[in-house]
Amino acid sequence: MAEGEFIFWCIIGVGFGITLFIKGFQSLRLKRFIETTPTSKVRSLAMGRVEICGEVVPAEKQILKSPLTGKDCVYYYYKVEELRRSNKRSYWAVIDTMKADVKFFLKDDTGAVLVEPNGASISIPADFNSQYSSFNAMPENIRTFLQSGNVKYKTLFGTTKTLRFTEFVIAPGDKLYILGYAGNNPFVEDGTAKDNVDGIMIQKGNLGKCYYIADKPEKDVLKKLKWGWIGGLFGGGALIVGGLAGIFIYFGVF
Amino acid sequence: MALGFVIIIAVIVVLFIIGFFGYFISIYNALVRLKNDIKKAWANIDVLLKQRTDELPKLIASVKGYMKHEKDTLEALTKARTDFMNAKTFKDKAAADNVISGALKTIFAVAENYPNLKANENFMQLQGRISGLENELADRREFYNDSVNTYNIRIHSFPDMIMAGMLKYKDEEMFKVAEADKQDVKVEF
Numbered sequence A: 001m002a003e004g005e006f007i008f009w010c011i012i013g014v015g016f017g018i019t020l021f022i023k024g025f026q027s028l029r030l031k032r033f034i035e036t037t038p039t040s041k042v043r044s045l046a047m048g049r050v051e052i053c054g055e056v057v058p059a060e061k062q063i064l065k066s067p068l069t070g071k072d073c074v075y076y077y078y079k080v081e082e083l084r085r086s087n088k089r090s091y092w093a094v095i096d097t098m099k100a101d102v103k104f105f106l107k108d109d110t111g112a113v114l115v116e117p118n119g120a121s122i123s124i125p126a127d128f129n130s131q132y133s134s135f136n137a138m139p140e141n142i143r144t145f146l147q148s149g150n151v152k153y154k155t156l157f158g159t160t161k162t163l164r165f166t167e168f169v170i171a172p173g174d175k176l177y178i179l180g181y182a183g184n185n186p187f188v189e190d191g192t193a194k195d196n197v198d199g200i201m202i203q204k205g206n207l208g209k210c211y212y213i214a215d216k217p218e219k220d221v222l223k224k225l226k227w228g229w230i231g232g233l234f235g236g237g238a239l240i241v242g243g244l245a246g247i248f249i250y251f252g253v254f
Numbered sequence B: 001m002a003l004g005f006v007i008i009i010a011v012i013v014v015l016f017i018i019g020f021f022g023y024f025i026s027i028y029n030a031l032v033r034l035k036n037d038i039k040k041a042w043a044n045i046d047v048l049l050k051q052r053t054d055e056l057p058k059l060i061a062s063v064k065g066y067m068k069h070e071k072d073t074l075e076a077l078t079k080a081r082t083d084f085m086n087a088k089t090f091k092d093k094a095a096a097d098n099v100i101s102g103a104l105k106t107i108f109a110v111a112e113n114y115p116n117l118k119a120n121e122n123f124m125q126l127q128g129r130i131s132g133l134e135n136e137l138a139d140r141r142e143f144y145n146d147s148v149n150t151y152n153i154r155i156h157s158f159p160d161m162i163m164a165g166m167l168k169y170k171d172e173e174m175f176k177v178a179e180a181d182k183q184d185v186k187v188e189f
Helices: A003-035 A140-148 A216-252 B005-062 B068-086 B090-111 B121-154 B159-167
Strands: A047-056 A075-084 A089-101 A105-107 A109-117 A121-123 A128-132 A162-169 A175-184 A202-205 A212-214
Touching: A003 A175, A003 A216, A003 B005, A047 A109, A089 A162, A109 A175, A216 B005, B005 B068, B005 B090, B005 B121, B005 B159, B068 B090, B090 B121
Parallel strands: A109 A202, A121 A212
Antiparallel strands: A047 A105, A047 A175, A075 A089, A075 A162, A105 A109, A128 A162, A175 A202, A175 A212
């Protein structure tokens, strides 16, 4: 490894370590929020921080088509990455990405409540993850999608670039876990709500980064966050120390 | 000792202190949040209890003409309503709530014996409204007990118990259903 490259990676290590350390604390905070919030039934939701579980039901005429798989959904996020090479190293560069969502209802066995997913940290696995190149021809729908978005997928020599496609989708019928803020439903005038839950909409409110949507049960969400905060604090700390040690060695401070 | 080595040790110590205090601050915040959530959960029950209490005079007025043989139940309901409105503590309110719930259960069950009452639209509307409130109350009592249970477990678990001890946090009481309410209502046809 060249000397310039060594110091570059040490600085990156310190920067990444600090980010990881902060993320560790964020995971710990979110974990505490989830642990201390009991699950509410939709029927008896009260204003403020709430935790609910249920099934996605699209609101009337509120449905999206996911761009890569063409699925009916209420939320999608996709990214297209290109494999690039520089200085004998290869890396994935994002060349196209987009996120869209619409309001939907979350239904449990007692009722359904409107959810505004905008602003939530959404933790779901990828529904679609594929890689295409000259040796692995891309399907027609993917090619059409790239052409419609004016994404250049051919090299100067006419061969197909190596591209990776990832898409995340929340579809009707999906089971979700939501930690959110039960606030006023802006689509229902004060005093006209049919029942308690009709006047409520789950939103970001004052929760900031703790507005969280996942497709796993609470137990699995907590397990993931546990490793997130332990890994963040210890891994981040180790990277900071390691990176600094490298910098000091480079400058001969040791 | 080389300067770099000293700096590295200092960074490790600083990170450890940040991590340690950050962790304990998160425990402190969680306990304070839990304590306040219990108060909020109770306040949310209280709102529904008040709504239900407001419906009771209308219910009594609509049934007393029909239920001449249920005078004792209606009187018990009226008394429990008064007790609830005069109650100041959590315990007193919970006790009055249990009596009201039991009396309502009896009234709605014996209403089956009075076809004229069942045909009364006003009574049916009130029954629907009060039953809806009862369902919501049941959910919120469950939520309250979940909050109390989480809190009680945490203040006895390590390392949260250290912070709970410093804050002098004590066990909170759950919302208990009266023994009488666990019995089935006898309906005589």
